Amino acid sequence: MSTPSGSERAALRALAAEVAREAAVLLMAGYRSRPSADEKGPRDLVTEFDRRSEALVGARLAAATPAIPVIGEELSGDDRHRRGLAWYVDPLDGTTNFVHGHPFFCVAIGLAADDVPLVGAVDAPALGVAWSGEVGVGASRNGEPCRVSATAELGDALVATGFPPVRDRAPADNFAAFVRVKRSARAVRRCGSAAIDLCMVADGTYDAYWERRLHAWDTIAASAIALGAGARVTALDGGPPDYHVGHLVVSNGRVHEALVAAVAEAAR
Ligand code: IPD
Ligand code: CA
Ligand code: CA
Numbered sequence: 001m002s003t004p005s006g007s008e009r010a011a012l013r014a015l016a017a018e019v020a021r022e023a024a025v026l027l028m029a030g031y032r033s034r035p036s037a038d039e040k041g042p043r044d045l046v047t048e049f050d051r052r053s054e055a056l057v058g059a060r061l062a063a064a065t066p067a068i069p070v071i072g073e074e075l076s077g078d079d080r081h082r083r084g085l086a087w088y089v090d091p092l093d094g095t096t097n098f099v100h101g102h103p104f105f106c107v108a109i110g111l112a113a114d115d116v117p118l119v120g121a122v123d124a125p126a127l128g129v130a131w132s133g134e135v136g137v138g139a140s141r142n143g144e145p146c147r148v149s150a151t152a153e154l155g156d157a158l159v160a161t162g163f164p165p166v167r168d169r170a171p172a173d174n175f176a177a178f179v180r181v182k183r184s185a186r187a188v189r190r191c192g193s194a195a196i197d198l199c200m201v202a203d204g205t206y207d208a209y210w211e212r213r214l215h216a217w218d219t220i221a222a223s224a225i226a227l228g229a230g231a232r233v234t235a236l237d238g239g240p241p242d243y244h245v246g247h248l249v250v251s252n253g254r255v256h257e258a259l260v261a262a263v264a265e266a267a268r
Contacts, residue, residue: 009119016109016121017132019060023053023107024125032101044165045095050074053091061087073217079244085113088220094193103127108195110221120221122195131199133228141203148230148252149204157207157255159185160197164213171267174212180266198222201250202229208259214246232256
């Protein structure tokens with residue numbers, strides 16, 4: 001499929017939201033059931049619900065858009081650069097939370113062209129919140145338009161972050177940056193779902209977010225939503241983001257430089 005037109009992109013956003021909703025309903029069947037989990041690696045969990053959600057999303061997207069490949073965390077798990085259109089799917093972002101009965105988890109479905117986000121949908125069923133968005137068009141939270149905050153100072157900002165499952169070395173473990181930003185910002189939150197963190201920048205709850213070592217399926221969907229809501233999305237140095245390297249700073253734009261500087265200072 002060539003680059004979709006405006007009306008095609010709107011239809012693909014609606015499709016992503018519809019399929020995310022279906023998968024979110026599936027996840028709720030396991031919520032607070034203390035599902036058993038396998039360890040893919042240290043602190044990197046997977047449950048039958050991750051796999052069943054991805055099977056549902058993969059089948060629905062393949063049937064609706066057979067020309068667009070579907071890259072999912074559990075079934076393909078192949079995080080490399082791609083030309084053309086591709087769906088990036090995290091069938092359960094926040095698996096550790098889900099396993100422990102914590103409500104911050106979601107389904108994230110994003111469409112990218114040459115690895116640049118176009119449209120996305122994120123559904124967090126235990127929170128009762130769903131976001132969707134299209135770059136250059138807009139974003140919504142539970143069907144209402146949403147936008148990034150207007151906070152201008154890092155000292156007034158509520159900032160989110162996360163930590164990679166493998167925390168074996170600095171600065172990739174993100175520990176020093178956490179301490180440095182915690183000293184400057186109003187507060188730093190760590191809720192355990194990168195996709196929800198980005199969406200909460202999009203809807204103005206958080207003023208900014210940064211994290212290291214993410215995967216494209218964690219961030220493509222929510223980056224489309226954040227960009228649609230007016231966010232700035234960059235690499236840690238403020239340059240163009242690489243969603244496969246996965247070191248990102250996302251903000252309302254106004255506190256971006258201050259956050260980039262704080263994270264860089266901690267890495268020196
Ligand atoms: C994880 C979450 C978490 C982030 C981790 C990710 P998963 O994804 O997004 O917030 O800190 O780096 O791996 O494994 O729950 O899909
Ligand atoms: Ca994830
Ligand atoms: Ca996942």
